[in-house]
Amino acid sequence: MKGSVWLVVASERIKGKPEGWHWDDFFLRRHEWAPVDFSWGGYEWIRSPLSLKCIQRMKRGDLVVAYQAGEGILGLCVLASDGYEEVPGSGDRNTFDLAPEPALRLTTPVPLARLKSESQTAPLFRQLQGSVFDATPYWLALRHQILALNPHLKGDLERLEKAAERLRRSRGEEKDVWQKMAEERALTYRWRGRTYRRKGEQSAWLRQLYNFRCQLCKAQFPTPDGRLVIEVHYLHPLSVIGPAGDHPGNMLVICPNHHLQLELSEQVRVDWINKRIRINGQQRRLWVHALHAQLAQNWQTARRPIE
Numbered sequence: 001m002k003g004s005v006w007l008v009v010a011s012e013r014i015k016g017k018p019e020g021w022h023w024d025d026f027f028l029r030r031h032e033w034a035p036v037d038f039s040w041g042g043y044e045w046i047r048s049p050l051s052l053k054c055i056q057r058m059k060r061g062d063l064v065v066a067y068q069a070g071e072g073i074l075g076l077c078v079l080a081s082d083g084y085e086e087v088p089g090s091g092d093r094n095t096f097d098l099a100p101e102p103a104l105r106l107t108t109p110v111p112l113a114r115l116k117s118e119s120q121t122a123p124l125f126r127q128l129q130g131s132v133f134d135a136t137p138y139w140l141a142l143r144h145q146i147l148a149l150n151p152h153l154k155g156d157l158e159r160l161e162k163a164a165e166r167l168r169r170s171r172g173e174e175k176d177v178w179q180k181m182a183e184e185r186a187l188t189y190r191w192r193g194r195t196y197r198r199k200g201e202q203s204a205w206l207r208q209l210y211n212f213r214c215q216l217c218k219a220q221f222p223t224p225d226g227r228l229v230i231e232v233h234y235l236h237p238l239s240v241i242g243p244a245g246d247h248p249g250n251m252l253v254i255c256p257n258h259h260l261q262l263e264l265s266e267q268v269r270v271d272w273i274n275k276r277i278r279i280n281g282q283q284r285r286l287w288v289h290a291l292h293a294q295l296a297q298n299w300q301t302a303r304r305p306i307e
Contacts, residue, residue: 061168
């Protein structure tokens with residue numbers, strides 16, 4: 001690992017709070033989360049000076065070892081952001097964002113007793129007072145312990161490490177995800193120094209084709225006033241490829257939660273024929289209307305000579 005590794009502790013029992021938090025809320029339900037749920041830390045949770053110092057050093061693409069108090073190491077995930085200020089301008093970098101992918105939930109957790117009995121990992125776990133700890137010097141030993149109990153996950157772990165490295169290297173292209181999602185809703189966009197009007201009729205037609213349902217989860221989001229909330233994701237940003245991309249073949253109808261997942265992902269590929277989508281190397285089914293698939297294939301064919 002070229003980046004850092006952080007041990008992040010979650011507990012269901014926290015002094016002075018009615019309830020705590022369990023890592024499985026992330027591992028098992030992250031694709032149902034709202035965007036704000038991926039932010040971790042803040043004044044309410046981070047109080048230890050040691051934890052604050054760690055968050056100040058956090059970088060996008062760093063590895064997170066998910067430790068659950070009373071259970072042990074449950075899994076691994078990756079940072080989607082550097083450490084940042086919960087309140088802009090406060091000077092307190094006490095918050096960070098988790099990436100929905102890549103993530104790996106261990107089949108067999110690594111218990112605290114095992115970690116404390118191993119000489120190479122024991123120093124990290126002797127006194128866990130705080131929420132975030134620098135585990136970089138212990139990563140190889142932690143990795144060994146994880147694979148000792150989960151040898152079948154070796155390939156998954158290697159893929160996670162590679163995905164984390166890709167995320168870390170992408171720092172030059174790091175984007176404000178919320179700003180980008182807002183730009184995709186704007187009426188205009190900039191390309192090569194000029195302003196273009198977004199063809200709202202194209203995306204409106206596509207939303208209606210799917211009856212305002214997400215192509216990944218088929219969920220529909222009605223509001224109290226009867227409107228249906230659904231978003232459109234551009235596989236190739238219009239700011240990169242220009243007006244040619246303002247076409248249904250470059251769009252997916254997606255719910256806000258999956259829209260965030262796609263924006264945070266480093267690689268998204270759609271197989272229109274087999275109705276599959278690959279997100280950071282992980283493949284899943286995609287709901288594709290036959291007319292949408294035909295338009296997408298025609299659009300890709302028309303672009304090939306240009307590419």
